[in-house]
Amino acid sequence: MFAERTPAVTREHGRPLGRSPLVARSLSRRSVLGTALAATAGLATGCGNGSSATGDGSSSFTYWSMWKQDEPQADVLRAAIDQFTEDTGVEVSVEWKGRQVVQQLAPTLNTSNVPADLVDSSDRFAYAQLYATGQALDLGPVLDLAIHGESGNTVGSVVPAKYTDLNTTDGVLWQLPYEVVTTQIWYDGHALPDVAANPPATWDDFSELLAVRRRGRGDGPLALDGDIADYTAYWTYYAVLRGLGPGAFGKAATDRSGALLKADGFVAALSKIEDLVAGGDFTKGYDGSKWPAVQQKWAKGRSDFLLLGTFTPSETAEFAGSDFTYRSFPFPAFASDGDASQDISLIGFSIPKKARNAAAAQKFLAYFFAKKHLAGISTQAKNLTPRADIAAPAELADAQKALESREVVKTLDGVKETAAEWYTKVFQPLNTTFLTGGLTAKAFAAKLADDSAGYWKTAA
Template sequence: MKRTCMAVLALALTACGAPAAPAEDEFSLPTAAAYFTTACPEAGTKPAADKELTYWSMWTKDEPQGKVLRHAADCFTKKTGVKVTIQWLGRAYLRQNLLPALNTGTVPDLFDQDLTNIRAAIVSARGTRPMDDVLDMKTGDGTVRDVLPAAYRDTPAIKDDAGKLFAVPYIVMGNAWWYDKKKVPGFKAPRTMDELYALLGDRSVALDGDIGYYAAWYFDQLAARYVGPGGLAKAAQDPTGQLWKSEPGFLKAAEHTARIATHLVDGWDAGKFPQIQQRWADGDAAYLFMGSWGPTETREYLAKQGGGQSIDYGSFQFPLPDGAAHDVIEVQQIAFGVTAKAKHPEAAKAFIAYFLTRDLLAGMPAVADSLTPRSDLPVPSDLADLKAALEDPAKKHTLFMDGLDGVADGKFAEQVFFPADNDLLRGRLTPAAFVDRLATATAAFWKTQG
């Protein structure tokens, strides 16, 4: 799943639903077909004046997510009388379409994308308006504040520099180590790094090394556990580069990353995505560290191959290394924003509240096999372990790559971090040399930025 920054991250969330675990309140996910024939829920918030809104979407109309959103828009029109015009623009539209439009009078009322890209492209250009008032709007079954856990609405990742909410999430993505339960009987999640290394065994980890942030995940996962949420992005933005060397956790993380590299399958850095991921699906590797779209992509691959092969997906998180004090879990959210120049902000915000109604938002797991921020929605069975980890109150949420890939509009990761990380994994740099290179290259990078 190749991407530009985090935008294409959501591209892979495009598959039919998987079997779901029952929720405690006995709400069951509908089948994908039944979802689109279910009666539209009532709207808890109806615009007093706006009778239309324009929505620019990161999805295409034929993707499962796009179909769910189109259905929700049609229901919103039916229940409120507000006409919703949607432009399906794809993953790169924030910079290609929305950012250039901010200085014109032609902007959408509503838009969506992942938090990293919204902050880097639109919030930084002062193109959004505060969304705190949305929290007190009524969905069809409670207020937005009621249905969104604090972990997804009261976090620095979703607030601007003034502490104001700039977006409201509707999809949650995480990452994890994936394995086939059928092939690892009696599995026990590793509690230490030594237990992880013993579990991984010999050349058992699949990695499509041509995807920069896939390869970067090992170091950033470990480093975040040493330095805490925001620590990597802080080091990346240090104009002297010396934070990489003065914080000992970065060297420790590099040492563990170098050890993980010894477990990578042969050819991990010679293939073209998704060849190595497919080797994992075929059973040539036991473990795959991947985002929550991993089951979707590999299931689709096996279905196309035929032969009836399947995977019973299980997942687990990195253990906390010795000396690390931050039990983190990476999370990325796909969220709605409202533009600063929106002509119909009331309708846009009302639609956000409406879509978070359980019966509507259920389309994301039921149709698109995606996680949502609502804790009362059943979870696709292949994502149950990951959802439990995301909702573990002992874990601190941090952005994918700790937001490092949003630094300097993604240029820092592409020019500085990814090349150094690849050389660490290939054994071309020792852990100490890797840290030294980050320090030197970071300082040089910021000198060129003016």
């Protein structure tokens, strides 16, 4: 399982936070500092929101992990840590904290006694609790470190910039991603060989396919657990992304007047989803479901298509038949030349600015990104990695292909990082009502605009 969830509120799973003009200066700094780091293997120099941390020369560090000790990611990390200690002599003290790890660490970050030198988490938590509070060490210099056992490779040469760019803000790389999560429309390739041979690329293609499947089933072919607000949000977000392009959803979310949320283009995008709801394309009972009832039924063949993240196979495999073949395709474009970007969320490492053993932690990062260690995230944990030379597990091959060929953008335009309270308090409740048939597209947009304007008048 990718993460814990709270029904009707959130699913752990964020404005594309691309490089600013400051990055040119940051990159030149990285080149110098990275060379020094590689030469000494004991100096950790970097910038965290304008501040620097000096080398500590330590031979140990403490790592707080988002994984529980019995999860496959923990097995992969544990093996790499054991080998790291054997090869380098650097001791690692690990605490398997679970999903709230950054929230547990946050109260200590501005003190002189930060208990963890390295932490991993979902990108939105790293941004909110570390970068936004000024407590993130810039990991840019790590990109120049040589990868242990891989002649000629540095971390930056094997982790594509399109991923690190999304975790760079004002020149600060606040998280180094090692796992990639993306959203696709999932189906059983064994049951739907025609779809596997020719997946729908445009909305018209998709609509025709849904009509055929709806008639054949006598029920809606789309699976959705309507009580998970993040799941309903995927439909709305992708409609806005396809209709208005990357960044439009995030820009509208932070429009203090609310006007962008009820603009014609926004409403037109929402109307695509209204058509699905009104046309009966979602399976019967989805609007009153309790997760994971509908997605389990989907895995058993009770519906055809499920819009969800790359954690889908891991979450549903125990309910799928032995001949179930996981296939997926990107959310269809609204026009043949329309937006075709692919959303991603990232999981990765961060180092607190006040970490006492930052040098040793950075040394481990350069070690873990070796193919032989990072590959376990694919082979054992059955997830995607940022390295293009690590093949995806078979279930995620379609998703990896999409990431390789398409522009990537942060899921929900990053609003769960930059406008988290608006997302949970204003957007999610109304959006769930919209996706379950309680509001038309126009009424939803108008209400969302009014409530957003009211929210931003009082927001800090």
